[in-house]
Amino acid sequence: MMKKLLLSCFTATMLLTGCGESVDENKPISEVAAEAETMGKEKLQGMIEAYKKAIADKQPEIDAIKAKIKEIPLTEMLGDDMKGLKADMSQLTDSLKSLQERLTVYMDKLKTAK
Numbered sequence: 001m002m003k004k005l006l007l008s009c010f011t012a013t014m015l016l017t018g019c020g021e022s023v024d025e026n027k028p029i030s031e032v033a034a035e036a037e038t039m040g041k042e043k044l045q046g047m048i049e050a051y052k053k054a055i056a057d058k059q060p061e062i063d064a065i066k067a068k069i070k071e072i073p074l075t076e077m078l079g080d081d082m083k084g085l086k087a088d089m090s091q092l093t094d095s096l097k098s099l100q101e102r103l104t105v106y107m108d109k110l111k112t113a114k
Contacts, residue, residue, distance in 0.1 A: 021050035025098040032102050036109040044110040051103035058096055065089050 021043075036044065069085050076082065 021046045023047075023050050023054045023099065023102070025054075025095055025102065027102070029101060029105060032105045033109075036106050039106075039109070039113075041110065041113045044106050044113060047106045048103060048110065051099055051106065055096060055099050055103070058092060058099075062089070062092055065092070 036047075039047070065085055065088055069082070072082055
């Protein structure tokens with residue numbers, strides 16, 4: 001009975017965490033597409049969940065930068081603090097775009113998977 005309970009908990013945890021799939025926003029799209037071709041539905045779904053989580057994990061960082069930008073007085077909008085925040089925001093948006101592109105590859109493949 002205990003083994004079944006532990007197995008059920010482990011299975012549920014793996015499904016909820018995307019089976020421990022790792023995301024790599026720097027992996028070339030061609031490699032992502034090639035890997036997706038070899039994956040079954042469960043593996044594709046795991047990758048999709050992992051990428052969705054990675055995207056969601058970036059939101060608090062974006063919110064923090066937005067809050068800092070709102071605190072900067074209008075007279076200091078061209079200052080170094082603002083430049084740094086804009087650079088940080090640019091880096092985050094580039095990262096989100098990269099993650100989204102890779103997520104789309106897995107989602108498209110899942111649509112055609114048998």
